[in-house]
Amino acid sequence: MTTPGAAEAAATPAANLLTVRPATAADDAFVDDLQAIAFGPGRFARTAFRVRERFPIDTSLSLIAEVDGVSCGSVWMTPISVGGMKGYLLGPLATHPNFRKRGAGKLLAREVSKRALARGEGHFVLLVGDQDYYCPLGWEITTPGAIQFPGPVDTSRVLLMAEDKSLAKSLTGPIAAFEAGR
Ligand SMILES: CC(C)(COP(=O)(O)OP(=O)(O)OC[C@H]1O[C@@H](n2cnc3c(N)ncnc32)[C@H](O)[C@@H]1OP(=O)(O)O)[C@@H](O)C(=O)NCCC(=O)NCCS
Numbered sequence: 001m002t003t004p005g006a007a008e009a010a011a012t013p014a015a016n017l018l019t020v021r022p023a024t025a026a027d028d029a030f031v032d033d034l035q036a037i038a039f040g041p042g043r044f045a046r047t048a049f050r051v052r053e054r055f056p057i058d059t060s061l062s063l064i065a066e067v068d069g070v071s072c073g074s075v076w077m078t079p080i081s082v083g084g085m086k087g088y089l090l091g092p093l094a095t096h097p098n099f100r101k102r103g104a105g106k107l108l109a110r111e112v113s114k115r116a117l118a119r120g121e122g123h124f125v126l127l128v129g130d131q132d133y134y135c136p137l138g139w140e141i142t143t144p145g146a147i148q149f150p151g152p153v154d155t156s157r158v159l160l161m162a163e164d165k166s167l168a169k170s171l172t173g174p175i176a177a178f179e180a181g182r
Pocket residue numbers: 038039073091093094095096099100101102103104105106107128129130132133
C-alpha cells in the first residue's frame with residue numbers, strides 16, 4: 001500500500017476551480033435557460049431589457065463562468081452613452097442556482113468590467129442592481145433620476161463604476177447609442 005506522491009496529487013484537478021472565458025454561439029442555449037431560471041418570464045418587461053432592445057449587446061464581451069469546466073454563470077455588456085460619454089450597461093448577470101455562493105457572480109462582474117474599460121473607449125460601467133452586492137465591488141450610488149432609462153427604474157439601484165470617482169454623482173442624461181458619445 002503506497003500513499004499518493006506529489007506528482008499524483010498535482011495531477012488531481014483542484015476542487016471548485018472557478019474560471020471565466022468568452023462566450024460562443026455554442027453557449028446560447030445555456031445562457032437562455034439560465035436567464036429564464038434566474039429572472040423568470042418577467043425578464044422581458046425589465047427596463048434594462050428595453051435598453052438591450054434598442055442597443056445591441058457586444059457579444060465579444062459576453063462571458064461564461066465555469067466551475068471545474070462546467071458552465072455555471074453568464075454576463076452580458078451593452079455599449080451605451082449617457083450625456084455624450086461612452087460606457088457600458090452590465091447585465092443580465094446570473095449564476096445557476098446549483099453553483100451560487102462560490103464567487104462566480106462577483107468574478108464575472110469584475111472581469112467583464114475590467115475587459116470593457118481596458119478597451120479605452122468607454123468610461124463607466126452602469127447597472128441596475130443591489131447596492132449590497134455591487135458597492136463592495138466598486139460600484140457607487142448615482143444621483144437619483146440623473147441617468148434616464150427608457151422605462152421605470154428604482155433609482156436607488158442605479159449604480160455606476162468609473163475610474164473618475166466624481167462621475168457617479170455627475171453623470172446625467174438619457175441612455176443613448178454608444179456612437180453618440182465620445
Ligand atoms: C446575484 C447572483 C448573480 C449572485 O451570484 P453568485 O455566483 O452566487 O455570487 P457570488 O458567489 O459572487 O456572491 C455570493 C454572495 O453575495 C450575496 N448575494 C447574492 N445576491 C445578493 C444580493 N442581491 N444582494 C446582496 N448580496 C447578495 C450572497 O448571499 C453571497 O454572500 P456570502 O459570500 O456572504 O455568502 C445570483 O444569485 C443570481 O443569478 N441571482 C438571480 C439573478 C440576479 O438577481 N442577478 C443580479 C441582477 S442585478
